[in-house]
Amino acid sequence: MNDKLGQLWGIGVGPGDPELITVKALHCLQRCPVVAFPAGRHGRPGMAQTIVAPWLQPEQVQLPLWFPYVQDATTLETAWQAAATQVSEYLTQGQDVVFATEGDASFYSTFTYLAQAVQQQQPWAQIQTVPGVCSPLAAAAALGQPLTVQHQRLTILPVMHTLEALETALDQAEVVVLMKVAAVYAQVWQILQRRELLAQSRVVTHISGADQRIYDNLDNHPQLSLPYFSLLIVHCG
Amino acid sequence: MNDKLGQLWGIGVGPGDPELITVKALHCLQRCPVVAFPAGRHGRPGMAQTIVAPWLQPEQVQLPLWFPYVQDATTLETAWQAAATQVSEYLTQGQDVVFATEGDASFYSTFTYLAQAVQQQQPWAQIQTVPGVCSPLAAAAALGQPLTVQHQRLTILPVMHTLEALETALDQAEVVVLMKVAAVYAQVWQILQRRELLAQSRVVTHISGADQRIYDNLDNHPQLSLPYFSLLIVHCG
Numbered sequence: 001m002n003d004k005l006g007q008l009w010g011i012g013v014g015p016g017d018p019e020l021i022t023v024k025a026l027h028c029l030q031r032c033p034v035v036a037f038p039a040g041r042h043g044r045p046g047m048a049q050t051i052v053a054p055w056l057q058p059e060q061v062q063l064p065l066w067f068p069y070v071q072d073a074t075t076l077e078t079a080w081q082a083a084a085t086q087v088s089e090y091l092t093q094g095q096d097v098v099f100a101t102e103g104d105a106s107f108y109s110t111f112t113y114l115a116q117a118v119q120q121q122q123p124w125a126q127i128q129t130v131p132g133v134c135s136p137l138a139a140a141a142a143l144g145q146p147l148t149v150q151h152q153r154l155t156i157l158p159v160m161h162t163l164e165a166l167e168t169a170l171d172q173a174e175v176v177v178l179m180k181v182a183a184v185y186a187q188v189w190q191i192l193q194r195r196e197l198l199a200q201s202r203v204v205t206h207i208s209g210a211d212q213r214i215y216d217n218l219d220n221h222p223q224l225s226l227p228y229f230s231l232l233i234v235h236c237g
Numbered sequence: 238m239n240d241k242l243g244q245l246w247g248i249g250v251g252p253g254d255p256e257l258i259t260v261k262a263l264h265c266l267q268r269c270p271v272v273a274f275p276a277g278r279h280g281r282p283g284m285a286q287t288i289v290a291p292w293l294q295p296e297q298v299q300l301p302l303w304f305p306y307v308q309d310a311t312t313l314e315t316a317w318q319a320a321a322t323q324v325s326e327y328l329t330q331g332q333d334v335v336f337a338t339e340g341d342a343s344f345y346s347t348f349t350y351l352a353q354a355v356q357q358q359q360p361w362a363q364i365q366t367v368p369g370v371c372s373p374l375a376a377a378a379a380l381g382q383p384l385t386v387q388h389q390r391l392t393i394l395p396v397m398h399t400l401e402a403l404e405t406a407l408d409q410a411e412v413v414v415l416m417k418v419a420a421v422y423a424q425v426w427q428i429l430q431r432r433e434l435l436a437q438s439r440v441v442t443h444i445s446g447a448d449q450r451i452y453d454n455l456d457n458h459p460q461l462s463l464p465y466f467s468l469l470i471v472h473c474g
Contacts, residue, residue, distance in 0.1 A: 024256035106377035106384040129378035140343035141366035147343040154393040
């Protein structure tokens with residue numbers, strides 16, 4: 001045991017390409033003896049784990065943390081507290097822990113909940129965040145088109161709450177990004193068709209990864225079977 | 238002269254801290270013989286130039302490009318074409334050129350206009366973008382608070398068009414970011430006070446730089462003298 005608490009770092013490791021990690025996050029990743037990340041599903045490694053894998057040393061402890069994909073608040077809270085307990089064990093031993101999260105660590109990230117639960121359990125723990133490249137910006141780079149220029153307003157919808165929320169966003173902003181569009185794609189397509197916005201809309205999947213795919217003739221795609229990390233950009237202004 | 242055209246790279250170099258460049262952008266920066274960036278003002282180096290300075294080698298050509306801070310379309314177009322001509326000279330000699338831009342290269346970036354003008358002048362030139370960390374995400378990391386969680390909608394206003402546009406954004410989204418808030422801060426403060434949102438609003442200036450500053454008790458600051466790169470985050474949801 002060490003009297004000095006370890007520190008928790010949350011680092012955004014970017015959208016998929018391991019080289020889209022920042023130098024700062026990479027230094028942090030390579031300095032910490034314990035590397036935590038969301039556990040994968042179905043026996044496969046998770047996304048953040050895959051991104052950091054090329055950068056890790058054999059002597060680093062790898063700590064997969066389980067976060068359920070559910071809406072139930074009690075189940076989620078129980079999982080966050082359990083993950084925080086695992087992290088706290090290392091912190092109380094004086095060991096620094098880095099938590100790797102895909103994209104950015106402040107942008108719809110599991111790190112938020114882990115950090116809050118660790119702070120509850122270890123009120124004196126120092127917690128710091130290193131920002132990362134988020135998927136909408138990486139998607140724009142992949143498309144070779146600006147996401148936003150000049151006075152354009154940008155609205156990002158993490159999921160489609162209601163069709164009305166999408167309609168409002170399309171009315172109010174010049175650029176709209178829908179994250180995780182897979183489950184609602186067919187409904188979104190109907191709205192874009194009615195508004196004659198299909199020609200200005202693009203879908204990017206597995207952004208910046210080896211299996212990245214771009215769909216830019218959406219007129220031909222009223223239905224698409226998309227992976228979970230799919231994103232749609234509409235230039236409606 | 239070389240028959241093979243050089244390639245143009247646009248790289249986002251992050252919000253200020255040189256270590257917030259990605260590994261991919263850094264490799265690109267170090268590989269290209271010519272490094273372009275927006276020229277500074279008043280004899281001072283520009284922001285992107287300052288960020289990349291620690292990473293450059295003496296043998297690399299540094300190419301400051303002049304972009305005026307004006308609204309007039311003809312003046313802007315003339316400047317973009319002149320900058321593109323300077324870049325094209327190296328491309329036609331077969332030399333790769335990297336253009337460094339603060340934040341991300343697809344997000345309200347000068348690179349958009351430079352790339353369009355180069356593509357007009359050199360239709361066969363290959364142009365690629367490497368994404369970067371944008372200032373809203375770096376500001377959230379500096380604050381140690383999530384920018385967005387769960388189902389929160391995010392609206393980013395690059396400048397305040399009208400007070401009405403801000404009111405609409407505050408009505409429709411749970412999180413609103415105002416970029417370049419300096420010129421309109423006093424008016425924005427009035428709106429936030431009326432809506433009782435001052436306690437959920439924060440200003441960050443010189444994000445991630447050595448002179449970064451956070452203002453989080455805005456109740457006490459109806460007026461603030463802020464630098465150009467100041468950003469305000471409101472959690473209104």
